[in-house]
Amino acid sequence: MRILITGASGFIGGRLFYSAPSGCEVWGTYFDTPNPVDSARLLPVDLRNQVVIETVLQGIKPDIVIHCAAYSRVSFCEREPSAAWVMNTRAVMGLAVLCGQRGIRLVFLSSDMVFDGEKGSYRESDRPNPINFYGRTKQAAERRIKDFIRSAAIIRVNLVYGKPMAGGSSFSEEVIREVQSGRPYQLFADQSRSFISVQNLSQCIWEIALSDYSGLIHLGGSEPANRVTFAEKLAAQVGLDRQLLIPKTAEELSPEISYPKNNTFNISLAQKTLKTPLLNLTDGLKLEYPG
Numbered sequence: 001m002r003i004l005i006t007g008a009s010g011f012i013g014g015r016l017f018y019s020a021p022s023g024c025e026v027w028g029t030y031f032d033t034p035n036p037v038d039s040a041r042l043l044p045v046d047l048r049n050q051v052v053i054e055t056v057l058q059g060i061k062p063d064i065v066i067h068c069a070a071y072s073r074v075s076f077c078e079r080e081p082s083a084a085w086v087m088n089t090r091a092v093m094g095l096a097v098l099c100g101q102r103g104i105r106l107v108f109l110s111s112d113m114v115f116d117g118e119k120g121s122y123r124e125s126d127r128p129n130p131i132n133f134y135g136r137t138k139q140a141a142e143r144r145i146k147d148f149i150r151s152a153a154i155i156r157v158n159l160v161y162g163k164p165m166a167g168g169s170s171f172s173e174e175v176i177r178e179v180q181s182g183r184p185y186q187l188f189a190d191q192s193r194s195f196i197s198v199q200n201l202s203q204c205i206w207e208i209a210l211s212d213y214s215g216l217i218h219l220g221g222s223e224p225a226n227r228v229t230f231a232e233k234l235a236a237q238v239g240l241d242r243q244l245l246i247p248k249t250a251e252e253l254s255p256e257i258s259y260p261k262n263n264t265f266n267i268s269l270a271q272k273t274l275k276t277p278l279l280n281l282t283d284g285l286k287l288e289y290p291g
């Protein structure tokens with residue numbers, strides 16, 4: 001089985017690249033982040049260029065593409081909507097067409113940001129209604145994929161924490177970095193998510209990629225929390241000074257961007273479908289940050 005992971009220099013793609021199950025021949029792409037290992041199977045690729053994507057697929061001939069590359073920052077997408085659209089929607093459409101033509105299985109990473117956060121506990125059957133530009137690019141990409149390949153797996157990922165193995169960063173690493181440097185860290189107190197450990201997530205993604213699962217699936221941890229509750233549990237696990245965590249509202253910290261209030265997932269489909277259990281915060285934090 002030959003698998004191509006786009007965005008293998010990023011937080012999630014890097015973890016997938018370095019945790020591939022045995023028997024998989026894994027290739028990865030990066031854009032401008034240098035890679036920690038000098039692997040002949042890591043290729044510099046600008047995925048905004050359809051001709052380049054075609055050349056890469058032609059050369060590698062993967063059975064499966066796990067598409068992790070994206071502009072993943074909500075603030076960047078809000079500031080640079082045209083660039084975000086090109087990368088997060090148009091490039092995905094191009095990739096979907098090529099995968100469809102070549103019979104390549106496509107696994108696409110979408111986001112909980114496709115929801116408006118008014119309801120919470122979102123199921124796969126709930127109607128998306130993104131309220132920021134990043135969410136709109138992801139919803140549009142999902143639609144394009146469904147138009148071109150019915151067999152694709154579309155994984156909506158909730159907020160991911162843990163240690164990067166290649167590039168990229170995570171909310172937990174940002175909290176640790178700021179608090180360890182002795183600076184007060186302001187964080188949203190009014191946003192609930194289904195935080196998931198990157199190791200737990202990668203195991204689930206590999207299980208889905210190597211199965212014939214198609215359609216939407218929500219992956220998040222089994223214990224919803226807001227960012228303050230999460231950061232306090234992280235502080236307890238890692239030994240950080242909790243006094244430096246300063247709760248604020250999203251409106252106070254980021255008035256120019258709309259953030260959903262409650263984007264937690266109902267994960268019963270994933271729990272029924274996957275052998276990998278979705279962890280609660282205590283177990284997930286122990287896995288990422290063992291004492």
Ligand SMILES: NC(=O)c1ccc[n+]([C@@H]2O[C@H](COP(=O)([O-])OP(=O)(O)OC[C@H]3O[C@@H](n4cnc5c(N)ncnc54)[C@H](OP(=O)(O)O)[C@@H]3O)[C@@H](O)[C@H]2O)c1
Pocket residue numbers: 006007008009010011012013014029030031032033034045046047048067068069070071072073087109110111112157158159160161167168169
């Ligand atoms: N992290 C989360 O909490 C989270 C939550 C929900 C959904 N997601 C989704 O999960 C996926 C992976 O997220 P992540 O956190 O791993 O993102 P990330 O760390 O920001 O990584 C993004 C990747 O995209 C690559 N990339 C950027 N521009 C590119 C271009 N023009 N051509 C080719 N590659 C390019 C980057 O390569 P270089 O670094 O080499 O430039 C990097 O490998 C994304 O689709 C994201 O939207 C993430």
